[in-house]
Amino acid sequence: MGSAQSRRSLQQKFYENRILDRFTAQEPKKVSLRQLVLFGRQLTEEKLLASANYVRSELPVRLAHRISDFQFLPYIAGTNPHLKTVYDLYWRAFDEFRRFPVVRTLDDNRRFCDNVKKNLLEHSQVIPQLGMGVSECADLVAPDEIDRFMNQMLISRISRRTLAEQHIALSEQFDEDLRQHLNLLPSESFAKLAKAPPGFTTQHIGIVCADCNVAQLVHECALHAAGMYEEAFHLPPGSAPQVLVEGHTDATLMCIPAHFSYIVHELLKNSMSHVMERFAARLETTGAAESESAGDPAFPPIRVTICASHTDIVVRVSDQSGGISPQVLPYIWSFTHPLKAKRLHNFHSVHRMEARMDEGDAAVSPLVAFGFGLPMSRIYANYWGGNVNVHSLPGHGVDAYVQLPRLGNAVENISSRRYLVSADT
Amino acid sequence: MLARIASLRSSSPSHGTAKLCRSCLCRHLSTKTHYDETVVYKYASQKIKPVSIGQLLKYRRLPLSAENILDSVSYSQAELPVRLAKRVISFHRLPFIVGTNPHISQVYNRYYEAFDRLHAFAPINDLHSEWEFSRTLEHQTQLLIDVIPEIAQGFLECKQYMPREERTAFINDLIRSRIGLRVIGEQHVALSFQFRDEQKAAEQRPDQHAAKSSSTDDVWVGTIHTKLMPARMMEQCAQLVQNMCEMHYGTAPGYYVDGDINETVSYVPSHFEYITCELLKNAFRATVDFSNKSGRSSHPPIQITITKGEGYVGVRIRDQGGGISKQNMRNVFEYSWSSVQETDSADDNGSTGQSMAGMSLQTNLALQQGLGGPIAGLGFGLPMARLYAEYFGGSLDIVSMEGYGCDVFLRLRSIEGSVEDKQI
Numbered sequence: 117m118g119s120a121q122s123r124r125s126l127q128q129k130f131y132e133n134r135i136l137d138r139f140t141a142q143e144p145k146k147v148s149l150r151q152l153v154l155f156g157r158q159l160t161e162e163k164l165l166a167s168a169n170y171v172r173s174e175l176p177v178r179l180a181h182r183i184s185d186f187q188f189l190p191y192i193a194g195t196n197p198h199l200k201t202v203y204d205l206y207w208r209a210f211d212e213f214r215r216f217p218v219v220r221t222l223d224d225n226r227r228f229c230d231n232v233k234k235n236l237l238e239h240s241q242v243i244p245q246l247g248m249g250v251s252e253c254a255d256l257v258a259p260d261e262i263d264r265f266m267n268q269m270l271i272s273r274i275s276r277r278t279l280a281e282q283h284i285a286l287s288e289q290f291d292e293d294l295r296q297h298l299n300l301l302p303s304e305s306f307a308k309l310a311k312a313p314p315g316f317t318t319q320h321i322g323i324v325c326a327d328c329n330v331a332q333l334v335h336e337c338a339l340h341a342a343g344m345y346e347e348a349f350h351l352p353p354g355s356a357p358q359v360l361v362e363g364h365t366d367a368t369l370m371c372i373p374a375h376f377s378y379i380v381h382e383l384l385k386n387s388m389s390h391v392m393e394r395f396a397a398r399l400e401t402t403g404a405a406e407s408e409s410a411g412d413p414a415f416p417p418i419r420v421t422i423c424a425s426h427t428d429i430v431v432r433v434s435d436q437s438g439g440i441s442p443q444v445l446p447y448i449w450s451f452t453h454p455l456k457a458k459r460l461h462n463f464h465s466v467h468r469m470e471a472r473m474d475e476g477d478a479a480v481s482p483l484v485a486f487g488f489g490l491p492m493s494r495i496y497a498n499y500w501g502g503n504v505n506v507h508s509l510p511g512h513g514v515d516a517y518v519q520l521p522r523l524g525n526a527v528e529n530i531s532s533r534r535y536l537v538s539a540d541t
Numbered sequence: 542m543l544a545r546i547a548s549l550r551s552s553s554p555s556h557g558t559a560k561l562c563r564s565c566l567c568r569h570l571s572t573k574t575h576y577d578e579t580v581v582y583k584y585a586s587q588k589i590k591p592v593s594i595g596q597l598l599k600y601r602r603l604p605l606s607a608e609n610i611l612d613s614v615s616y617s618q619a620e621l622p623v624r625l626a627k628r629v630i631s632f633h634r635l636p637f638i639v640g641t642n643p644h645i646s647q648v649y650n651r652y653y654e655a656f657d658r659l660h661a662f663a664p665i666n667d668l669h670s671e672w673e674f675s676r677t678l679e680h681q682t683q684l685l686i687d688v689i690p691e692i693a694q695g696f697l698e699c700k701q702y703m704p705r706e707e708r709t710a711f712i713n714d715l716i717r718s719r720i721g722l723r724v725i726g727e728q729h730v731a732l733s734f735q736f737r738d739e740q741k742a743a744e745q746r747p748d749q750h751a752a753k754s755s756s757t758d759d760v761w762v763g764t765i766h767t768k769l770m771p772a773r774m775m776e777q778c779a780q781l782v783q784n785m786c787e788m789h790y791g792t793a794p795g796y797y798v799d800g801d802i803n804e805t806v807s808y809v810p811s812h813f814e815y816i817t818c819e820l821l822k823n824a825f826r827a828t829v830d831f832s833n834k835s836g837r838s839s840h841p842p843i844q845i846t847i848t849k850g851e852g853y854v855g856v857r858i859r860d861q862g863g864g865i866s867k868q869n870m871r872n873v874f875e876y877s878w879s880s881v882q883e884t885d886s887a888d889d890n891g892s893t894g895q896s897m898a899g900m901s902l903q904t905n906l907a908l909q910q911g912l913g914g915p916i917a918g919l920g921f922g923l924p925m926a927r928l929y930a931e932y933f934g935g936s937l938d939i940v941s942m943e944g945y946g947c948d949v950f951l952r953l954r955s956i957e958g959s960v961e962d963k964q965i
Contacts, residue, residue, distance in 0.1 A: 432940075439848070
């Protein structure tokens with residue numbers, strides 16, 4: 117695309133903005149986890165179609181607000197090629213969804229879902245692109261403004277993908293049940309329709325889990341993180357720092373497990389990598405690395421404590437990694453500190469990133485750090501009214517806290533205003 | 542060192558003159574409050590000359606000389622009346638009804654008196670007048686010791702007459718300036734006493750005085766202990782708080798101290814003691830309360846971890862006292878707010894009234910406040926502890942895990958006398 121052409125399209129966009137304005141004038145209709153669960157529990161065709169139309173009309177409104185954010189960036193930042201890529205992607209998606217006709221039949225819905233899936237895939241490059249763009253603009257825009265912009269962008273992105281993924285999950289489940297019912301005799305089919313569809317337990321509704329067991333989730337994240345590092349460093353299994361889970365190990369909460377896992381996984385990754393770094397010498401002594409005897413483990417364990425009250429869950433991840441150095445500490449929540457700009461450059465080696473725990477296997481070695489795991493974790497937590505906090509004990513270790521509401525009755529924490537007033541550290 | 546000062550205070554042989562002065566001063570004061578304000582205003586309008594910690598530490602090298610002492614007193618003599626005058630003036634700005642509250646008016650009068658006594662000294666050039674000044678300073682400092690409980694009580698009674706933000710601002714200013722006054726005042730008094738002790742020792746053993754020994758007194762620079770061991774202090778405080786908890790509730794959780802237990806830091810021990818006792822008090826009480834509420838058979842111990850980073854010492858106190866609810870978290874750093882039930886203070890028959898030997902008077906009062914003493918639950922503990930922590934550039938953070946317990950993170954900056962030291 118030639119520069120003259122791109123200039124023209126930018127100018128064209130200026131005038132097309134009136135279309136955008138109609139959508140930015142609308143407020144997003146926010147949902148809560150509980151609403152998603154109640155909605156999805158007894159799904160009918162009518163409800164499914166209603167869900168499709170909700171997503172169909174919500175996505176352009178939310179996209180419009182974010183496109184508007186881009187438009188208010190300093191001009192020079194807006195012309196950065198990476199940020200421009202994201203901007204164009206968003207415009208195209210906005211255009212597509214606003215033109216999509218009302219969903220009236222199940223076939224319409226299938227077409228709609230295909231469209232959404234295609235978009236989700238296409239937009240998986242957004243995070244790397246934003247990362248690269250932002251790192252290149254670090255000198256041109258105030259760090260506070262960049263952080264606000266990124267927070268706003270990312271939280272909205274999570275919200276759109278959540279709505280989209282939930283709808284797709286419900287649709288697929290519905291289709292699956294329909295297919296099963298068609299194989300049954302009419303009487304059997306009727307009987308089956310009367311109670312909850314099989315495989316569709318009342319506790320898992322789409323991507324939401326109404327009674328996610330925290331201790332189990334932590335164990336899974338721990339296994340995954342340990343496996344990742346053991347593979348990367350070519351260590352025998354079991355040599356990564358142990359993760360001990362204590363406290364209210366029976367506690368459950370209503371959440372989107374993928375989100376919660378991301379946060380816990382990031383914190384465990386940080387703990388593990390820093391503990392291993394601090395005690396790296398212990399890896400070299402052959403006894404420690406090879407023996408699996410009941411002697412002292414090579415590394416001090418990471419202790420995860422689960423605390424449940426009636427309304428909230430707090431997960432404390434406590435390690436002996438030596439603490440966070442005072443030079444880095446003020447910037448751990450920022451996307452733009454100079455120390456990080458170097459790391460954000462690593463995005464150049466990644467094309468897709470969906471900020472999910474399980475994508476680590478495919479694309480990138482865990483040794484490549486992007487410097488945005490902590491801010492991203494906080495965004496995931498903030499989205500449903502929770503938070504992530506970190507306290508460093510100099511010379512000793514770090515205590516990280518994830519706090520999430522349990523009952524699922526908080527609505528999405530997204531803002532339509534151009535600049536979100538984000539919670540302080 | 543602190544015990545020495547405490548014992549000197551109680552013996553007070555020369556306070557006869559002070560007593561006489563005080564009674565006529567009181568009569569004097571009642572007329573002074575309205576008409577003879579010019580002196581106070583003159584002082585209050587002067588600028589405060591902050592001193593850096595480095596300056597406070599500059600007499601580190603022993604033995605002290607007469608010049609050192611005179612140098613120290615010249616700063617105190619110039620500075621303290623100005624700061625005291627500013628405190629007096631701050632009371633003038635309170636709403637009339639608040640100023641007439643007996644507790645608040647009592648504190649006002651004390652500050653006025655302290656100002657009056659100290660500003661009246663002629664410029665000090667010799668050791669004799671310095672000694673007079675230091676003893677007066679010491680006496681006035683003692684009189685001002687329990688202003689905080691007084692003010693606390695007063696503001697509690699005046700809650701409805703002043704908006705919260707104004708109350709908070711007033712108290713913050715008062716406490717901050719009080720810390721400065723005491724640090725400067727106590728530092729000078731301590732140096733003064735130290736100088737005279739050394740003189741006496743030199744007279745008694747002139748040969749040994751010449752040889753510079755590395756006795757334990759080397760570590761003190763006035764009120765700053767340059768080799769304070771946080772772990773040991775935590776042990777002592779925890780032991781004390783545990784005893785008091787046992788006395789008041791009949792039961793108490795255990796505790797243990799781990800981490801960098803051999804590390805040392807340079808700090809004012811009475812501040813450290815005050816802050817940690819305040820925090821431990823909360824931890825112990827919450828644990829006992831929560832055990833009752835949840836019906837568990839034993840108290841989980843309090844975990845204390847000491848860490849040392851670059852120029853900072855970190856103390857983490859973990860309890861399983863059930864945590865602080867979200868609503869209460871907003872209030873815990875507010876003044877005149879407390880979660881202590883009224884039954885706590887009603888139960889107490891003064892059994893916790895006895896002071897613990899070896900602890901500063903301040904800590905004693907604090908403990909009485911918290912663990913069901915005569916002034917329990919006045920809600921000054923945490924905000925004040927935080928002010929103390931922040932005074933020399935540290936911090937105090939609380940993380941609450943509702944349903945489980947609290948983690949408190951205290952960071953104290955080592956008072957090294959470096960360029961980055963805070964000015965007070």
